[in-house]
Amino acid sequence: MALTPHDVQRIAMLARLDLSPAESDTMLTQLNGFFDIVERMRAVDTTGVEPLHTPLSAVQDVALRLREDVVSVPPSEAAREANQRSAPALADGLFLVPRVIE
């Protein structure tokens, strides 16, 4: 099943990307070339096979480890400054974004 220009636009919208008409054309050709090789994969019978989401679980038990939901680094002005020093726009220690609510 080949992708259409409409599919590419839809995927770009979901991916939060704007593609120029030239980029969309190239992307369409490349994605269709790519999905040609993927078809071989889809043809394999995998009935009854468990998906392998993390590789070590193929050979040993792997448990998802979660930390306690607590503040582990004490809040401080210095930590906030370090965390925000690469921010594009700030005011009063807050990240600025374009207006969201009119």
Place this chain on the structure above:
Amino acid sequence: MSELHTLGLAALAEGLAARRFSSLELAETLLARARAHAGLNAFLHFDEAAAAEATRAAARASDARRAAGQALGPLDGLLIAHKDVFVTTDFPTTAASRMLVGAQGPYRSPFDATVVERLQAAGTVSLGKLNCDEFAMGGANEHSAFGAAKNPWDRARIPGGSSGGSAVAVAARLLPAATGTDTGGSVRQPAALCGVTGLKPTYGRCSRHGMIAFASSLDQAGVLARSAADCALLIDTMAGFDPLDSTSAEFAGTEPNRPGLIGAQLAARRAAVADPARPLAGLRIGLPKEFFGEGLAADVRAAVQQGLAQLQALGATLVDVSLPRTELAIPVYYIIAPAEASSNLSRYDGVRYGHRAEGAKDLLELYRKSRSEGFGAEVKRRIMIGTYVLSHGYYDAYYLQAQKLRRMIADDFQAAFQACDLIAGPVTPTVARPLGGGSDPVTEYLADIFTLPASLAGLPGMSVPTGFGAGGPLGLPVGLQLIGNVWQEATLLHTAEAFQQATDFHLRTPEGY
């Protein structure tokens, strides 16, 4: 001492311990070399005076510790550098992407990656950050937003990717060793194409905390150096459980996953050698027939076979095995990795750090314009593939099917390991191709066929220089790939070390370096 750049990690450690030279002298020598060979484009953000000063300050601190008799261990004062996907406080971090260069300049991390922190705690001095493919996506280092790195064996050719800057720096003797990361072969491929030794450890061996995520179930930190012994020195310090990474393994087999474990296991292997002329006696090496079929260039095949004959001469037994889903590894990987990448890269939205587009009227436009301007073509391509295969109605057909096949690929390895202790084959189908010679992305993806299966299965792999193929003034390097079962890094390192004691391919230096 003008010849300091010719020495590997172990020799430099010995020289520092004997006080024949200082860490600062080593740093000055290598800073000067990096500057003299800036045309290789191995380093990023290199010209900043503050970066050089951070290097000198760390070297002086190491010298002061040594003078006070308080050296931290064998790595204290040694110069290395980190692939630009490890976040660092001393240097900017960009993952070779314009997305991480904002109005304030390149991104500055408030913390160091665990791998970086461990190496610094052992006294290593960093020379800066190394070029790579953007967000580690690529096999040629041609997808860096700051230009391709050049292969020192022939500057008109690719070094391989994505840890290309790391491989170039080690091959051109700008550094004795460097960190890299391997998602689908990104340590092993550039190591092979630049003639250096590279190790990708078992998934979960090294912490991913502070390593900019590409594909979380595949990414693993690795090392590139001149020899297996030098790789062992670094990985032994970097490895170990980290509670800050939820995918970090608490146990490496039956032993707690800790720094020092690989070194101890390697020492035990060295000590168990009964006949020094046949250090690999008893070792069974499996040769998957799928790794030696059509598509493998004749010069690469010849060099790999020469390497296998050498392993046999050292006492190893070669056995035939099969990895029947090898070809499927390409579509499986190129579904799973972009799917995870599309999720991981959603954090780059122009709000908290990185590039922000000018003049966006609302939040959605801010996201779309910032991401479209910040990401390069290969990254966009993979985000698009990943978004598509995870989208409603396609998840089962692509992503879930790929994860099931991933299980079958991993099972094929376990079946093969019934007949052998490790697996050997080529790393890449050809020697380094010319820069700009990539025909299309799909062809480029096909070149990953020998490295992807081990990545999908989370297995440790190495690339060891095994000879030279056609091209360049001296011939172009060829790598021999060794793949072990999980947690078998010591077996890989011991095999590679024995190989390097019997050969000198890893000691050859490109002309002019």
